Amino acid sequence: MSKLRVAVLGAKGRIGSEAVKAVEAAEDMELVAALGRGDTLETLAASGAQVAVELTTPDSVMANLEYCVGHGIHAVVGTTGWTEDRLEKLKGWLAASPGTGVLIAPNFSIGAVLTMKFAQLAAPWFESVEVVELHHPNKVDAPSGTATRTAQLIAAARRDAGTPPAPDATTTALDGARGANVDGVPVHAVRLRGLLAHQEVLLGGEGETLTIRHDSLHHSSFMPGILLGARRVGSAPGLTFGLEHFLDLS
Ligand SMILES: NC(=O)c1ccc[n+]([C@@H]2O[C@H](COP(=O)([O-])OP(=O)(O)OC[C@H]3O[C@@H](n4cnc5c(N)ncnc54)[C@H](O)[C@@H]3O)[C@@H](O)[C@H]2O)c1
Numbered sequence: 001m002s003k004l005r006v007a008v009l010g011a012k013g014r015i016g017s018e019a020v021k022a023v024e025a026a027e028d029m030e031l032v033a034a035l036g037r038g039d040t041l042e043t044l045a046a047s048g049a050q051v052a053v054e055l056t057t058p059d060s061v062m063a064n065l066e067y068c069v070g071h072g073i074h075a076v077v078g079t080t081g082w083t084e085d086r087l088e089k090l091k092g093w094l095a096a097s098p099g100t101g102v103l104i105a106p107n108f109s110i111g112a113v114l115t116m117k118f119a120q121l122a123a124p125w126f127e128s129v130e131v132v133e134l135h136h137p138n139k140v141d142a143p144s145g146t147a148t149r150t151a152q153l154i155a156a157a158r159r160d161a162g163t164p165p166a167p168d169a170t171t172t173a174l175d176g177a178r179g180a181n182v183d184g185v186p187v188h189a190v191r192l193r194g195l196l197a198h199q200e201v202l203l204g205g206e207g208e209t210l211t212i213r214h215d216s217l218h219h220s221s222f223m224p225g226i227l228l229g230a231r232r233v234g235s236a237p238g239l240t241f242g243l244e245h246f247l248d249l250s
């Protein structure tokens, strides 16, 4: 059987370099290109890549995806920075390239995907909910893509269930003291040397609290999700947002 031809964008980065190793080690895949900043995207088409794994930076991801989708190359995207505007633009490119698939995964680790699922399930049952994400200090964006998505899913679950807003008597606060407001859910971002990627969802009700915590201790935690995404994305034309859709969790 022929191997899946995979390219990695952001190949010299923290997660990209790990993805290069994972693709090289996968028996059903061939690494056909490994691009860093400044390398020409034409290498992708010339290499015959079927899937591009996009692990660059929020300022690079759109141009890379425009090229991939325009050339019918499926993409598995871990890069953060997704706004409604960006998603609409991407959907426009995909509409013009029927058959091409893009998976955007705010987090490729199974534990983080399950954290989001558990948080969604628990959110309507507690008066209060806040998200704390903790990352390495080299991370350029805050809050994390995972925390933003988690808060959005929590907010949607509470809205669907008719849960009232969380109580909060704060009338005076230093800027930022109550975190960022993501769809009404406070999200707090910690940057600390020694950490990689961690998240807590704190839920509180009368006389009880529930804490859902996930820790990615090594970039290897993201690799099974990336490889799964690369294997599945070609059979999922259009945009898929969230690895859970390939895990049959939703
Ligand atoms: N979804 C997930 O599970 C997951 C996990 C970890 C990191 N991330 C995200 O992945 C992205 C990368 O994270 P990182 O920690 O590896 O960052 P990093 O800065 O270590 O790596 C990014 C790399 O991309 C390169 N790059 C920038 N523009 C490029 C371009 N146009 N073409 C090719 N390469 C380019 C940079 O030079 C750098 O080497 C971030 O957005 C991060 O939040 C996602």
Ligand SMILES: O=C(O)C1=N[C@H](C(=O)O)CCC1
Pocket (backbone or CB within 6 Å): 080, 106, 107, 135, 139, 140, 143, 144, 145, 146, 147, 196, 197
């Ligand atoms: O290290 C990073 O940067 C990470 N980014 C993603 C995010 O913003 O959620 C996933 C976790 C690691």
